[in-house]
Amino acid sequence: MKFEAITIKDIARALNLSVSTVSKALRGSHEIGEETKQAVLKYAHEHNYKPNPIAQSLKKGHSRSIGVIVCNIDNNFFSQVINGIESIAQSKGYNVIITQSRESYEKEISNSEHLSSRSVDGLIISLSAETKNIDHLKRLHEKGLPIVFFDRVTDEIPTHRIIANNFKGAYEATRHLIQQGCRKIAHVTSSDSLSITAERLAGYKQALLDAGRPIDGRYIKFCLHGGMIREETHQALAELLQLPERPDAIFTASDRLSTTTLSQLRTMQIPIPCEIALVGFTNSISADIFNPSLTSVVQPALEMGQQATEMLLSLIESRRPVTQFEKRVLETQLQIRDSSQKRSC
Amino acid sequence: MKFEAITIKDIARALNLSVSTVSKALRGSHEIGEETKQAVLKYAHEHNYKPNPIAQSLKKGHSRSIGVIVCNIDNNFFSQVINGIESIAQSKGYNVIITQSRESYEKEISNSEHLSSRSVDGLIISLSAETKNIDHLKRLHEKGLPIVFFDRVTDEIPTHRIIANNFKGAYEATRHLIQQGCRKIAHVTSSDSLSITAERLAGYKQALLDAGRPIDGRYIKFCLHGGMIREETHQALAELLQLPERPDAIFTASDRLSTTTLSQLRTMQIPIPCEIALVGFTNSISADIFNPSLTSVVQPALEMGQQATEMLLSLIESRRPVTQFEKRVLETQLQIRDSSQKRSC
DNA sequence: TTTATTTACGAAAACGATTGCGAGACGCCT
DNA sequence: AGGCGTCTCGCAATCGTTTTCGTAAATAAA
Numbered sequence: 126m127k128f129e130a131i132t133i134k135d136i137a138r139a140l141n142l143s144v145s146t147v148s149k150a151l152r153g154s155h156e157i158g159e160e161t162k163q164a165v166l167k168y169a170h171e172h173n174y175k176p177n178p179i180a181q182s183l184k185k186g187h188s189r190s191i192g193v194i195v196c197n198i199d200n201n202f203f204s205q206v207i208n209g210i211e212s213i214a215q216s217k218g219y220n221v222i223i224t225q226s227r228e229s230y231e232k233e234i235s236n237s238e239h240l241s242s243r244s245v246d247g248l249i250i251s252l253s254a255e256t257k258n259i260d261h262l263k264r265l266h267e268k269g270l271p272i273v274f275f276d277r278v279t280d281e282i283p284t285h286r287i288i289a290n291n292f293k294g295a296y297e298a299t300r301h302l303i304q305q306g307c308r309k310i311a312h313v314t315s316s317d318s319l320s321i322t323a324e325r326l327a328g329y330k331q332a333l334l335d336a337g338r339p340i341d342g343r344y345i346k347f348c349l350h351g352g353m354i355r356e357e358t359h360q361a362l363a364e365l366l367q368l369p370e371r372p373d374a375i376f377t378a379s380d381r382l383s384t385t386t387l388s389q390l391r392t393m394q395i396p397i398p399c400e401i402a403l404v405g406f407t408n409s410i411s412a413d414i415f416n417p418s419l420t421s422v423v424q425p426a427l428e429m430g431q432q433a434t435e436m437l438l439s440l441i442e443s444r445r446p447v448t449q450f451e452k453r454v455l456e457t458q459l460q461i462r463d464s465s466q467k468r469s470c
Numbered sequence: 471m472k473f474e475a476i477t478i479k480d481i482a483r484a485l486n487l488s489v490s491t492v493s494k495a496l497r498g499s500h501e502i503g504e505e506t507k508q509a510v511l512k513y514a515h516e517h518n519y520k521p522n523p524i525a526q527s528l529k530k531g532h533s534r535s536i537g538v539i540v541c542n543i544d545n546n547f548f549s550q551v552i553n554g555i556e557s558i559a560q561s562k563g564y565n566v567i568i569t570q571s572r573e574s575y576e577k578e579i580s581n582s583e584h585l586s587s588r589s590v591d592g593l594i595i596s597l598s599a600e601t602k603n604i605d606h607l608k609r610l611h612e613k614g615l616p617i618v619f620f621d622r623v624t625d626e627i628p629t630h631r632i633i634a635n636n637f638k639g640a641y642e643a644t645r646h647l648i649q650q651g652c653r654k655i656a657h658v659t660s661s662d663s664l665s666i667t668a669e670r671l672a673g674y675k676q677a678l679l680d681a682g683r684p685i686d687g688r689y690i691k692f693c694l695h696g697g698m699i700r701e702e703t704h705q706a707l708a709e710l711l712q713l714p715e716r717p718d719a720i721f722t723a724s725d726r727l728s729t730t731t732l733s734q735l736r737t738m739q740i741p742i743p744c745e746i747a748l749v750g751f752t753n754s755i756s757a758d759i760f761n762p763s764l765t766s767v768v769q770p771a772l773e774m775g776q777q778a779t780e781m782l783l784s785l786i787e788s789r790r791p792v793t794q795f796e797k798r799v800l801e802t803q804l805q806i807r808d809s810s811q812k813r814s815c
Numbered sequence: 816t817t818t819a820t821t822t823a824c825g826a827a828a829a830c831g832a833t834t835g836c837g838a839g840a841c842g843c844c845t
Numbered sequence: 846a847g848g849c850g851t852c853t854c855g856c857a858a859t860c861g862t863t864t865t866c867g868t869a870a871a872t873a874a875a
Contacts, residue, residue, distance in 0.1 A: 130587070130613065132831060143855045148833060158853055175587035179533065180831035182524045183860050190588075199549040199755075208544060211570060220588060223568050225556060242475075242520040243535075243565060268475070388759045410544075411754065414733045416761030477861055488825045493863060503823055525861035528830050819874070826867080837856080844849080 131172050140164055151176070182244060190220035191437060192240035194250040196228045197353070202380050202408040202426050203251070206275065209430020210249060217438055219246075228350055230255035237261055247271035247437045252279065254316040254351050271440035275433045278320050285436040287453040289424040291321050294457035295328025298376050298404045298422050301459060303336045305467040307374035307402055311344040311365050313358070313386060314378035315351040322347070325378045325406065344372055352381030355389075362389055374402040374465070383407040387415060387464070398463065399470035418462035425455045476517050485509055496521070527589060535565035536782060537585035539595040541573045542698070547725050547753040547771050548596070551620065554775020555594060562783055564591075573695055575600035582606055592616040592782045597624065599661040599696050616785035620778045623665045630781040632798040634769040636666050639802035640673025643721050643749045643767050646804060648681045650812040652719035652747055656689040656710050658703070658731060659723035660696040667692070670723045670751065688713055697726030700734075707734055719747040719810070728752040732760060732809070743808065744815035763807035770800045 137147045142161065150157045150165035151174075157165075168174075182188040193210060195203040207223060214221045222245060226233040233253045238261065240248060248270060250262070259279055266272050266282050278286040302310050312329045315322050330340050346361035348354075365372050375390075377383040383405025390397055397403050397417050405412070405421040412419040432453060440447055463469070482492045487506065495502045495510035496519075502510075513519075527533040538555060540548040552568060559566045567590060571578040578598045583606070585593060593615060595607070604624055611617050611627050623631040647655050657674045660667050675685050691706035693699075710717055720735075722728040728750025735742055742748050742762050750757070750766040757764040777798060785792055808814070 133833095134831075144832080145834075145856075146854055148831095149854085152833085154834095156853065161853075175583070177528075177831050178588050179524055179527045180860090181833085183522075183528050183830090183862095184832050184834095186860075188524065198543055199546065199553060201544065204544040204549060208570070220567060220584070221569075222565060224566075225553070238520070239565070243523050384756050384759060388756075391759060409756065411729050411733075411756055411760065414729060414736060414760050415756065416759055416763065418761065479861075489862080490826075490864080491824055493861095494824090497863085501823065506823080522861050525830090526863080528832095528860090529862050529864090531830075817875080819872100821872070822870085824867105824869085826865105828865085829863085831860105833859080835856105835858090837854105839852105839854085841852080842850090845847095 130177065131174050132177065133174075136165060136168055136172070136174060140168055187246045187441075188220075188244045189218060190222055190243075190245050191434070191441075192237075192243075192245035192248045193221060193223045194226055194233060194236050194240070194248065195223070196226050196251065196253050196351075197381075198223060198225055200380050201410060202276075202424060205408055205426035206251075206430035206433075209427040209432075210434045211430075212427075213431050213434035213438070219438070226253040226256075228254040228353060230257075234261045237265060241265050241268075241270055245270075247273070247441045249273050249275060249433050249437055251275050252277040252319065254319060254349060257318045271437060273433050273437040273440065275429055276321060283450055285433075285440065285451050285453075287429055287433050287436065287455065288320070288324075289429065289457045290454050291324035291457070292328040292331070294406065294422040294424070294459070295325035295376070295378070296332045297328075297457075297459045298406070298420075299329045299332035300336070301420070301461065302374045302376060302402055302404060302465060303332065303338070305374070305398075305402055305465055307467070309344065309370055309372040310338075310374040310376060311346070311372035312376050312378065313346045313348065313361055313365075313382055315347065315382065316349045317347050322378065329376060343368055348382060351379050352383075352385040355385060358382060358385045359389055362386065362393075366393075366395075372401060374398075374404070376404045376406075378406050380405075380407040380409065383419065383421065384409065384415075387419060391416070398465055398467055402467060403464040405464075412460065413462060415464070417464045420460065420462045420465035422457050422459055424457050429455055475522065476519050477522065478519075481510060481513055481517075481519060485513060532591045532786075533565075533589045534563060535567055535588075535590050536592045536594060536779070536786075537582075537588075537590035538566060538568045539571055539578060539581050539585070539593065540568070541571050541596065541598050541696075542726075543568060543570055545725050546755060547621075547769060550753055550771035551596075551775035551778075554772040554777075555779045556775075557772075558776050558779035558783070564783070571598040571601075573599040573698060575602075579606045582610060586610050586613075586615055590615075592618070592786045594618050594620060594778050594782055596620050597622040597664065599664060599694060602663045616782060618778050618782040618785065620774055621666060628795055630778075630785065630796050630798075632774055632778050632781065632800065633665070633669075634774065634802045635799050636669035636802070637673040637676070639751065639767040639769070639804070640670035640721070640723070641677045642673075642802075642804045643751070643765075644674045644677035645681070646765070646806065647719045647721060647747055647749060647810060648677065648683070650719070650743075650747055650810055652812070654689065654715055654717040655683075655719040655721060656691070656717035657721050657723065658691045658693065658706055658710075658727055660692065660727065661694045662692050667723065674721060689717055693727060696724050697728075697730040700730060703727060703730045704734055707731065707738075711738075711740075717746060719743075719749070721749045721751075723751045725750075725752040725754065728764065728766065729754065729760075732764060736761070743810055743812055747812060748809040750809075757805065758807060760809070762809045765805065765807045765810035767802050767804055769802050774800055 224236040
């Protein structure tokens, strides 16, 4: 099956003009007479002519499309970011090609190469949990592909970055738990190679320090797959619960980790918040109907996507090489709900 | 900024060959000597040559990419479907371009035209809630664009379709509520122009009829935006609660509708399931941690995406025009949780 | 030795669009 | 009338790749 569309040639033939004349008329060139121009425009419109973007891309050397790599779209944070990306991209006439790394280093590489060879004009990416080496992105960047990092970023590549204030978000979450009277606050987080992990961990630690609490490594658990594998989270939880002094609060550092933890604490029939208080780091739109409703740090995901796209497009459309790079930090918000409030116990 | 890649020409020049020879060597043509072939392959590999897919698309008339239109990716059902689509597409070397109609007829039109003019080889689509007229898709289909419908389908276009067994899913959900002893079962559903709405409504009605219950239109509420607009759902709920005989159960027919309804019943402090039992139609991975955990009809979303893609690819890759079209129906599953179980009251 | 066949490669057109340049046609000026 | 500029338009090259066809040389067959 083949999709046949009307081309500039068809118009030229029908109107007995040359291809170049039609092309110029379509673009409103001054070198085409008003009469001819109108005729072309009229015919084109009547026959619903749409320039072939493939041909245009080939000719112009860009595709007016941008690539996105996230670990998983089945995640409220990322799907909201993508909404932001799409809204800006669409308004500026860019296509968005979304791919998922599924937290796999290999897939991240193949996706990035696939996208670049598909001539995307730029890339918006949040690193996978497995990614420790970013040579594949360096290569592309050095060859001139504009890249913007969001959320899980790296400073090894000189380009724009945009993240949430993970440190502060984690700090506030932890401080909140402290204020609730929790004494043993555990932190369940993702792969330690991720920037967000380090930032959130630092916020957690600082809050403890500022409250004069000790930092105990046994209360910090890394889940390399960020909650995507239930057993992993389950294992981490089990270890926490077997500690001589059981934690009376858990601060989870990612979307999936938060829901998985909540789910598993419930199957273990551990009362939340009374036995264990819980604060998540999630953009779930359903956090308020969880049982118990989940206190969480939420990120301005939509805005992050929008701003990332704006930064990328400015890179793409910049006439001269950009040398000044920005690192934007968006504020998070702590939404306090039942899962962390000890006073009701 | 410009992304410069190595081309077939560069190889030709470097090896003192003609472009055509290089091209053939790269594709392993028999008409190229083994020695030359190896030299080309070696050089290409060493310089990380990647054929320009844009040029290939232009030449071959297809792009090895498929377009997807859903109303919203920020929805567990659709993101799971997309996961399915991506998994198959990627394994067959196809790119996926995802767009969102956001339930808008206008956006659906512009997206479909954008995609087709971007030379996608095929389209996988779930209709928007606003869509009543599908001439825009008919046009594309008649011009030869392969289309596969899923979830929200139409029979006005002769092509493959894949849906869940919405009738049966709704039937079982309603029957379950009847078995729980509910006497006044309301149905909150989406726009009545959607195929899924009609199918689920029919299942709901049939279950009532089979139980010898009357069907009362006042207990059926249509939300044109499918829960995307809170006020709309709120309004529907308010009307239901003001009925002389208040419903003692609600069966919601879509993902967002289910969470929104649950959320709003909770803010109204109506005990679930005791005052009102609730059954949703959702693929939320968090349904078990809702408060109360939500009984729901879940669709095999991943499978639906996979099969839709397989059907589309068979259409795309078919040598001759396909005239035999399939309508696949996948079974749903009723996951019974707390929100519908009256016995604990 | 001549003719047929195979092997190995190159020239050129094509995909659809863009664009610099050249060339008629026309009017205007001196 | 000749020269000049202006206005319109077409020619042809270009983007990177694929593919058809042609052709030279090498080999096999006669």
